[in-house]
Amino acid sequence: MSSHLGFNQYGKAESRVVRIVRDTAVHEIHDLNVSTALRGDFADAHTRGDQAAVLPTDSQKNTAFAYAKIHGVASPEDYALALGRRLLEACPAARQAQVEVEQYAWDRLGDHSFVRRGGAVRTAVVTVDRDGAQVLSGVQELVLMNSTDSEFKGFLRDEFTTLPEADDRILATSLVARWQHTSTDVDWNASYDSALTTLLRTFADTYSRALQETLHAMGCALLDAQPSLAEVRFSAPNKHHFLVDFSGFRVDGLTNDGEVFVAADRPYGLIEAQVVRDGAPPEGDAWLAVPGFC
Numbered sequence: 157m158s159s160h161l162g163f164n165q166y167g168k169a170e171s172r173v174v175r176i177v178r179d180t181a182v183h184e185i186h187d188l189n190v191s192t193a194l195r196g197d198f199a200d201a202h203t204r205g206d207q208a209a210v211l212p213t214d215s216q217k218n219t220a221f222a223y224a225k226i227h228g229v230a231s232p233e234d235y236a237l238a239l240g241r242r243l244l245e246a247c248p249a250a251r252q253a254q255v256e257v258e259q260y261a262w263d264r265l266g267d268h269s270f271v272r273r274g275g276a277v278r279t280a281v282v283t284v285d286r287d288g289a290q291v292l293s294g295v296q297e298l299v300l301m302n303s304t305d306s307e308f309k310g311f312l313r314d315e316f317t318t319l320p321e322a323d324d325r326i327l328a329t330s331l332v333a334r335w336q337h338t339s340t341d342v343d344w345n346a347s348y349d350s351a352l353t354t355l356l357r358t359f360a361d362t363y364s365r366a367l368q369e370t371l372h373a374m375g376c377a378l379l380d381a382q383p384s385l386a387e388v389r390f391s392a393p394n395k396h397h398f399l400v401d402f403s404g405f406r407v408d409g410l411t412n413d414g415e416v417f418v419a420a421d422r423p424y425g426l427i428e429a430q431v432v433r434d435g436a437p438p439e440g441d442a443w444l445a446v447p448g449f450c
């Protein structure tokens with residue numbers, strides 16, 4: 157048999173890093189899930205069992221914790237850039253380091269008391285190589301619903317199509333979105349806040365003829381609002397809500413005029429799309445091994 161080693165990377169997945177900033181009596185909390193991966197010349201580890209070039213995943217994990225102190229967490233992007241650069245420095249065989257961060261938000265209850273905020277998780281994926289870095293920012297588990305102003309009709313029909321046309325339906329999703337920056341000279345927190353505002357406003361304000369159209373509108377709005385973004389990608393489960401049929405109930409005058417639905421959890425439509433700025437620079441390896449997108 158003839159074969160060769162193909163693409164490979166290795167690192168520590170999902171280090172749960174909690175950094176408390178306690179320089180004053182009013183503490184701050186940064187709650188992260190951090191994954192690192194190194195890519196480069198690690199053939200000897202795979203083919204000869206030689207670990208000389210391998211910075212252990214345990215050391216990568218330790219660096220993730222140390223950098224929460226040494227560098228701090230001004231934003232997930234800024235922390236990930238610092239961590240990625242350090243890992244490249246520490247591992248000469250690595251050509252590229254990818255750092256993925258999820259940040260869980262906490263709301264303040266007092267000087268040193270917090271309550272975890274439900275809902276959306278902020279994300280960053282930073283890919284650092286020896287002459288630059290690429291940054292994706294994003295959000296996941298952003299659960300959205302429009303209770304009207306959504307239709308789905310005029311679709312292709314075949315022998316197996318039973319779906320009725322819908323003039324007025326619920327549109328709901330748990331959105332994953334990531335967007336690529338063209339620079340690392342960015343106010344990451346301001347950019348994220350503005351992106352979220354744009355996405356939510358557009359979801360709410362767009363009359364939807366399909367989830368596909370809504371995603372496209374959200375992507376266009378985001379690229380319009382932030383000229384330094386190259387591209388946005390969405391993965392959106394269509395969280396179907398089916399009208400409950402009251403017609404068999406023996407209750408006089410009981411109607412269901414778009415008022416009572418069953419929320420189905422599976423199967424679900426999965427709508428994925430990229431919206432790309434014309435003339436955007438090449439995307440490089442920013443999206444390599446980033447799961448969940450077409």
Ligand SMILES: O=c1[nH]c(=O)c2[nH]c(=O)[nH]c2[nH]1
Pocket residue numbers: 308319365366367368394425427
């Ligand atoms: O917004 C939608 N897009 C589809 O492609 C689709 N397909 C389907 O059955 N329902 C929907 N809804």
